[in-house]
Amino acid sequence: DAKTTQPPSMDCAEGRAANLPCNHSTISGNEYVYWYRQIHSQGPQYIIHGLKNNETNEMASLIITEDRKSSTLILPHATLRDTAVYYCIVRVGAGANNLFFGTGTRLTVIP
Amino acid sequence: GAGVSQSPRYKVTKRGQDVALRCDPISGHVSLYWYRQALGQGPEFLTYFNYEAQQDKSGLPNDRFSAERPEGSISTLTIQRTEQRDSAMYRCASSLGGADTQYFGPGTRLTVL
Numbered sequence: 001d002a003k004t005t006q007p008p009s010m011d012c013a014e015g016r017a018a019n020l021p022c023n024h025s026t027i028s029g030n031e032y033v034y035w036y037r038q039i040h041s042q043g044p045q046y047i048i049h050g051l052k053n054n055e056t057n058e059m060a061s062l063i064i065t066e067d068r069k070s071s072t073l074i075l076p077h078a079t080l081r082d083t084a085v086y087y088c089i090v091r092v093g094a095g096a097n098n099l100f101f102g103t104g105t106r107l108t109v110i111p
Numbered sequence: 112g113a114g115v116s117q118s119p120r121y122k123v124t125k126r127g128q129d130v131a132l133r134c135d136p137i138s139g140h141v142s143l144y145w146y147r148q149a150l151g152q153g154p155e156f157l158t159y160f161n162y163e164a165q166q167d168k169s170g171l172p173n174d175r176f177s178a179e180r181p182e183g184s185i186s187t188l189t190i191q192r193t194e195q196r197d198s199a200m201y202r203c204a205s206s207l208g209g210a211d212t213q214y215f216g217p218g219t220r221l222t223v224l
Contacts, residue, residue, distance in 0.1 A: 034212075
């Protein structure tokens, strides 16, 4: 799996949009971008994933650049409960089954 | 529905003892994964199963670690002759199929004294 680069930490004001960037410049054509988050010591929680089109679900939006070398996870209205470590993972759609988490971005939502 | 469950949630053992950690995946999920997470780090892959077959054990650190899933459902990760460096959070995940989204359990915190 291709590796990803994320800033180690970010702050966001409560109620504002949180935009978390991820670089994956060596991504291959069949590799998906996955986002998970981990709140405190809980198990990683799946957020969203995409291949090349932008995706949106009830938790977040995922914007993938046209060249697929970077992406942004958007939490539209951050709450205090969104404080967590966010992991951007690049994964082959089929075949390579383990997730490589890296160190992620620690997002702190400030009241 | 019920998510992935793991037991025990906490395990304290003395160096040299064997431990068995259990994972109960989401019902119907074919694939099951074990990860280990050190404090301040992301989870690291250990091994994974499709049904009862162990497909990849490349992440197991040494031969003291083994895993099984005899009936294609519940899995057990066994660590023999535990050492202090084995202390970590052990996490299990399952997915419908090998290429599908993985859902994680709450983990087992292992402390080796």
